Amino acid sequence: MPADTSTSCTLEALGTYVFIGTRSSTDLPLAVQVARQILADVDETCSRFRTDSDLTRVNNHPGQWVEVDQILIAAIDTACEAARKTDGLVNPLLGRPLVTLGYDRDFDLLVAAEEESSLVPEVTPSPDIAAWQQIGLDPGGAVIIPVGTALDLGSTGKAWAADLVAAAFADLLDSPALISLGGDIRISENDGTPWEIAISERPPDLLGEPGDTVVVGLDSGGLATSSTRVRQWRRGGVRRHHLLDPRTGLPAPEVWRTATATGPNCTAANTASTVAIVLGEAAPRWLDDRGISARLVSSDGDITLVGDWPEDATTTLSGRRG
Incomplete structure (x- = not known):
């Protein structure tokens, strides 16, 4: 470059x-x-680590329609298309497994606190790889995700x-x-x-x-x-x-x-x-x-x-x- x-x-x-x-x-x-x-x-709009982001509001209300900015609609639509093309191997609903494994904050803060617990985090049951198909997108500006899931658009x-x-x-x-x-x-x-x-x-x-x-x-x-x-x-x-x-x-x-x-x-x-x-x-x-x-x-x-x-x-x- x-x-x-x-x-x-x-x-x-x-x-x-x-x-x-x-x-x-x-x-x-x-x-x-x-x-x-x-x-x-x-x-x-799309950060999992901001308490004021649209994505965080969606994750805080699984099973409910949440009004969001069109930017998040487009980002989730893109993530769902990637999931469709890969049979879910690239998946937008890995938020909860990531949090369970400890990735629950901005990465710099995560590394700084990496030894704050001596316990190995308990791993949740395997996520439903097809759950992304239940994500609802209203082009007018709303999103709904399945109960028991959370968005992460890192992929x-x-x-x-x-x-x-x-x-x-x-x-x-x-x-x-x-x-x-x-x-x-x-x-x-x-x-x-x-x-x-x-x-x-x-x-x-x-x-x-x-x-x-x-x-x-x-x-x-x-x-x-x-x-x-x-x-x-x-x-x-x-x-x-x-x-x-x-x-x-x-x-x-x-x-x-x-x-x-x-x-x-x-x-x-x-x-x-x-x-x-x-x-x-x-x-x-x-x-x-x-x-x-x-x-x-x-x-x-x-x-x-x-x-x-x-x-x-x-x-x-x-x-x-x-």
Whole structure:
């Protein structure tokens, strides 16, 4: 990604870093302004960790219709579409299992308090993987979720927000731009010149070890990385990560510690990378059957490439497939 500060900027939103890159330096100020506003709106409506968010109000009243902002309607609709395409493996109703496992606050606060209890949290019975089909959406501005469930949009929310920002870039900027939300990346328009993307298993502030990053070119669409290594916490000495298998309500077994995938947009890419972690050994075939290019890193560091993923940085990836 561009390192020139006249065409790039890094900030924070939605509990992660935000990288914005523009082809033209004159576009950067507007790009930053647009991204800040959209991401603030998404946080206010869709955060599981804000007591005043629309999503929290929905979770506080399962089984009842709750009036919400259209932003949350769109976010849940996107999450349900991802669930439909993956038979529920990417699931918007994992809020209660995540809380039971200890992920009940913003991640920075979670890590700071990770040894506050010496008890291993009791795991609730496996969630109903098909319960998302009972979510009701009123286009006029209301949501209902099944009794005994809670929303968590972590499996699609950041990627969907990246798509929102990129769409605004396409409408408002004079030249193409890119946004990365914690590694969930979307290019606003294809101008024939690939963007250099550095893919890592660690956040930018923790890089430094040899082999931490691999660089690829991306000319369009989206790219997303899901990893069990970043959002980890402990309760009573038990290590957990945030990528749950909806079939069990537990963190997915770490067959792959990192999965990176492409897609026509960031939501599609992130859906694929999440499914890869959840499916484990079955992931390469699932991805290949759908024409998705991906790079999988096993728990012991072995690399598996799927589809058109290049073996070196001289080949450009296209997000149009998948």
